[in-house]
Amino acid sequence: MVNVYPFNIDTAPYAALERIHGLCFTESWDEDTFEAMLTVYGTYGVAITINEALEGFVLYRQPFDDAEILTICVNPKKENQGYGSRLIKSMLHYLKKPGKCFLEVSPKNTYAVKLYEKFHFKIIHTRKDYYEIGLDAYVMMRDI
Template structure:
């Protein structure tokens, strides 16, 4: 597998939507939502993972200062467990930081422990639970990563003397 990461283009929307529908049958975005997101260049950044011409993952970020919001992230199950989701999340976080956002926000289904564990391992904390947010009555966790706190932590780690 030679997975490559690149910016999403309108030519990717059909394949992204097929993957979206397969992964999130109840909550899938319509094609028009992806088209609208890609058209908003000033505030949106989207990427896809591609393996031999096939889209196997994607993610999007909306930044309206002082907040960046993870719009979507997904990895084909055949490609999960390889760190691709973590790399995408780090790219989203770095993009938010470069945009001078103070926080990165996201919503995640309460019944998705794998995603929740990933987000928590990256420093996100749950700040709210929205009852019945998703179709089917599933709750959403609202999670936040405070970038200024993360930056301070990384700076302190670099300044600590090593033995």
């Protein structure tokens, strides 16, 4: 059974967040990093579980009107099954209106760029050398 639900600093599944993030990123965050991120005002997450096992999540921050997606990942074994879309759709539901939502994404991550465009995010800027030497980032935005 698939379950999508919000979480905060008190309800976050820290070990599972670290595990999934490690599957998705070479420079992944540990439990302490997730806890530190969630202590910042306006930071929340949405998780997706399959048969009670965490398979993906999005972490976002909306301290005031505007929001930012801090990270999103889905277990690589569960990609292309619509879970990323469900996470973004749920996160957008929880955002307070009005405002804008921003994110950074590597232009090389074409799957993610297409996913964000599906949800009406538009590229508004390119940050040079954002991730590592020679690797830029698109800044994308949409209205909430």
